[in-house]
Amino acid sequence: MSRLKTPRTALYALTMLLSGSALSSASGAGTLTIATVNNGDMIVMRQLSREFEKAHPDIHLNWVTLEENVLRQRVTTDIAMKTGQFDVVTIGNYEVPIWAKQNWLAEIKPDAAYDTSDILPTVRDSLTVDGKLYALPFYAESVMTYYRKDLFQKAGLTMPEAPTYEQIRQFADKISDKTNQVYGICLRGKPGWGENMAYVSSLANTFGAQWFDMSWKPTMTSDAWKSALNWYVSAMKADGPPGATSNGFNENLALFASGHCGIWIDSTVAGGLLFDPKQSQVADKVGFASAPKGPYGKGPTWLWSWSLAVPVSSHQSADAQTFITWATSKDYVKLVAAQKGWVAAPPGTRASTYAAPEYLKAAPFASFVLNAIKTADPNGPTAQPRPYTGAQFVAIPEFQAIGTQVGQTVAATLSDQMTVDQALASAQSSITRALRQSGRAR
Amino acid sequence: MAVKTKTSTRIGVTILGWGIAVWLFFPIFWMFLTSFKNEIQAISTPPKLFFMPTLSSYAEVFERASYWHFTLNTVIVSVGATAIAIALAVPAAYSMAFLPSSRTRSTLLWMLSTRMLPPVGVLVPIYLLARNTHLLDTCTGLAIVDMLTNLPIIVWMLYTFFREVPAPILEAGRMDGASRWQEMTMVLLPLALPGIASTALLSLILCWNEAFWSLNLTSSHAAPLTAFIASFSSPEGLFFGKLSAASTLAVAPILVFGWISQKQLVRGLTFGAVK
Numbered sequence: 001m002s003r004l005k006t007p008r009t010a011l012y013a014l015t016m017l018l019s020g021s022a023l024s025s026a027s028g029a030g031t032l033t034i035a036t037v038n039n040g041d042m043i044v045m046r047q048l049s050r051e052f053e054k055a056h057p058d059i060h061l062n063w064v065t066l067e068e069n070v071l072r073q074r075v076t077t078d079i080a081m082k083t084g085q086f087d088v089v090t091i092g093n094y095e096v097p098i099w100a101k102q103n104w105l106a107e108i109k110p111d112a113a114y115d116t117s118d119i120l121p122t123v124r125d126s127l128t129v130d131g132k133l134y135a136l137p138f139y140a141e142s143v144m145t146y147y148r149k150d151l152f153q154k155a156g157l158t159m160p161e162a163p164t165y166e167q168i169r170q171f172a173d174k175i176s177d178k179t180n181q182v183y184g185i186c187l188r189g190k191p192g193w194g195e196n197m198a199y200v201s202s203l204a205n206t207f208g209a210q211w212f213d214m215s216w217k218p219t220m221t222s223d224a225w226k227s228a229l230n231w232y233v234s235a236m237k238a239d240g241p242p243g244a245t246s247n248g249f250n251e252n253l254a255l256f257a258s259g260h261c262g263i264w265i266d267s268t269v270a271g272g273l274l275f276d277p278k279q280s281q282v283a284d285k286v287g288f289a290s291a292p293k294g295p296y297g298k299g300p301t302w303l304w305s306w307s308l309a310v311p312v313s314s315h316q317s318a319d320a321q322t323f324i325t326w327a328t329s330k331d332y333v334k335l336v337a338a339q340k341g342w343v344a345a346p347p348g349t350r351a352s353t354y355a356a357p358e359y360l361k362a363a364p365f366a367s368f369v370l371n372a373i374k375t376a377d378p379n380g381p382t383a384q385p386r387p388y389t390g391a392q393f394v395a396i397p398e399f400q401a402i403g404t405q406v407g408q409t410v411a412a413t414l415s416d417q418m419t420v421d422q423a424l425a426s427a428q429s430s431i432t433r434a435l436r437q438s439g440r441a442r
Numbered sequence: 443m444a445v446k447t448k449t450s451t452r453i454g455v456t457i458l459g460w461g462i463a464v465w466l467f468f469p470i471f472w473m474f475l476t477s478f479k480n481e482i483q484a485i486s487t488p489p490k491l492f493f494m495p496t497l498s499s500y501a502e503v504f505e506r507a508s509y510w511h512f513t514l515n516t517v518i519v520s521v522g523a524t525a526i527a528i529a530l531a532v533p534a535a536y537s538m539a540f541l542p543s544s545r546t547r548s549t550l551l552w553m554l555s556t557r558m559l560p561p562v563g564v565l566v567p568i569y570l571l572a573r574n575t576h577l578l579d580t581c582t583g584l585a586i587v588d589m590l591t592n593l594p595i596i597v598w599m600l601y602t603f604f605r606e607v608p609a610p611i612l613e614a615g616r617m618d619g620a621s622r623w624q625e626m627t628m629v630l631l632p633l634a635l636p637g638i639a640s641t642a643l644l645s646l647i648l649c650w651n652e653a654f655w656s657l658n659l660t661s662s663h664a665a666p667l668t669a670f671i672a673s674f675s676s677p678e679g680l681f682f683g684k685l686s687a688a689s690t691l692a693v694a695p696i697l698v699f700g701w702i703s704q705k706q707l708v709r710g711l712t713f714g715a716v717k
Contacts, residue, residue, distance in 0.1 A: 033662060038676040043506065064661045065673035083573050085661050181487065249678055254485035269678055279481060279680055
């Protein structure tokens with residue numbers, strides 16, 4: 001009998017341990033669970049949120065930091081299944097219009113003191129659906145060109161303020177020095193709708209290409225797409241780094257920051273990182289210019305904002321709105337400036353940030369970023385009429401799958417597994433199939 | 443000549459063994475090394491082997507996340523899942539090893555086939571079950587899923603170990619009047635203890651490193667160390683130093699535990715082989 005005592009005691013202890021941990025998981029009232037990504041600005045927000053908790057002692061914040069793709073998957077599952085695990089979610093302007101139309105997001109109604117009119121109009125509009133605001137922007141970004149001033153000077157070149165893709169290619173050829181691991185141009189090559197396709201879509205726009213015609217028929221085999229992709233593949237093969245299909249934003253940031261890239265065309269958010277001597281070995285050698293223009297010249301332009309939204313499944317919607325209005329307010333920007341310095345202020349969202357002389361002094365690229373975001377137009381005209389909005393993405397739910405699949409075929413052109421023509425033909429048929437399956441196209 | 447060949451073969455095998463060991467250990471060594479670099483050093487090309495070490499990544503990891511909270515969750519889930527799995531697998535393996543029926547073999551194969559299904563295939567039903575039973579973001583929920591995931595392999599391992607135990611020994615026990623329960627607990631378990639210990643250790647390691655279900659079924663309260671590591675990956679910004687520090691902290695306990703118990707593990711895995 002005594003022999004049975006030990007296993008029984010162990011079983012009892014185990015049950016108590018597990019049931020205890022189950023009980024402890026229940027969130028208390030007034031606890032907001034915030035799902036976010038591990039970007040620098042979000043880390044600062046998390047650190048400074050102690051000030052919010054001090055000012056609102058009845059609201060406790062519980063942070064869940066997830067990898068970007070995991071975050072999307074978790075938040076989508078949570079909202080679609082009405083689990084209510086998250087009270088505040090960090091999403092982009094790709095998700096906001098789609099989710100708002102699904103009635104997944106609560107309308108945000110900030111008070112007059114919040115000053116909604118201070119939010120840059122392009123950013124505000126990208127978070128507004130049918131005149132209602134569904135998320136508040138935490139920081140926003142567009143696209144620009146970074147280049148190494150020292151390499152340009154050595155080669156006797158001058159980067160224009162608004163270069164063309166033709167010029168970029170010539171510059172890249174001249175400054176490329178592969179024997180010393182200095183690559184003329186670095187561009188995203190890692191497959192993914194938010195990785196290589198964010199850049200390639202923007203490139204295609206300015207070459208006059210678009211994803212779909214008005215009947216939702218893909219136009220991937222158009223001459224404009226061929227020209228754009230040929231430029232990309234040719235430039236990357238001639239002047240790009242080896243193994244470019246592994247390079248996304250972070251990898252190119254690392255390459256540029258460690259002195260291995262001559263030109264890099266990517267998000268404006270990289271400015272703060274490249275000009276920071278703690279993170280960049282070329283902080284004093286970075287020059288910047290507009291995103292290059294292609295033969296078409298116009299077209300929708302890149303705009304992305306990481307924003308805070310409240311899912312309708314949240315049981316504490318009012319507290320959640322109180323938090324997101326605090327985290328995106330003018331006072332929050334001032335708090336960041338006071339605690340972390342003006343250069344750490346969240347960029348691209350508020351006109352008042354760019355009106356502060358201290359910010360303009362601390363961030364030499366500030367006025368450039370402001371102009372890029374102010375003029376960014378994800379709804380800009382394509383060569384032919386189009387049934388969708390978005391610049392570096394197509395604002396339809398199917399795009400995550402389509403973009404990633406096409407991203408893989410585009411990456412295959414860089415690694416010589418496919419020709420440009422083969423890749424575009426493959427993309428055309430895979431997109432046609434996907435849209436037929438989803439019922440969007442016949 | 444024979445001695446010479448023997449010596450050269452031994453040297454060759456030793457070099458091969460060390461080569462494989464170094465090759466297997468190198469990623470862990472590099473992760474450990476990177477955790478002491480700053481972010482610029484962590485991304486430098488060519489990679490730096492010699493540098494001024496810094497604890498800044500560790501300091502930031504400890505400042506940003508509650509390491510002990512994640513570790514405690516991992517310990518609860520791993521130990522809980524392993525204990526329940528062993529408790530269920532021992533009688534199952536005993537019955538299959540000593541009281542086989544015509545369907546034992548197909549049952550064993552069917553159990554193993556569940557391991558061949560990609561977990562994402564059952565994500566939605568498991569998520570819904572966890573939601574409806576209020577087990578989302580709880581250690582209990584994650585422990586149950588981990589236990590079920592590892593149960594087939596545990597049953598298989600125990601079945602193999604039990605089959606190595608000579609049946610006459612159990613029969614002798616029965617002749618002395620032992621019941622089935624006594625036969626299992628007083629005769630079989632002591633004999634198969636090294637095998638059970640190594641199975642439990644393997645289950646513990648599998649649960650410790652399990653990421654898919656951890657990331658999908660937990661968020662904050664029950665999030666284990668795999669979620670802790672994932673939270674240091676960033677879409678915009680340099681993070682290799684901090685990610686390496688977080689990974690080193692996450693694998694350190696189970697690595698040390700594995701080293702301490704490696705004798706037991708090897709003994710268990712080769713159990714019966716020298717009979």
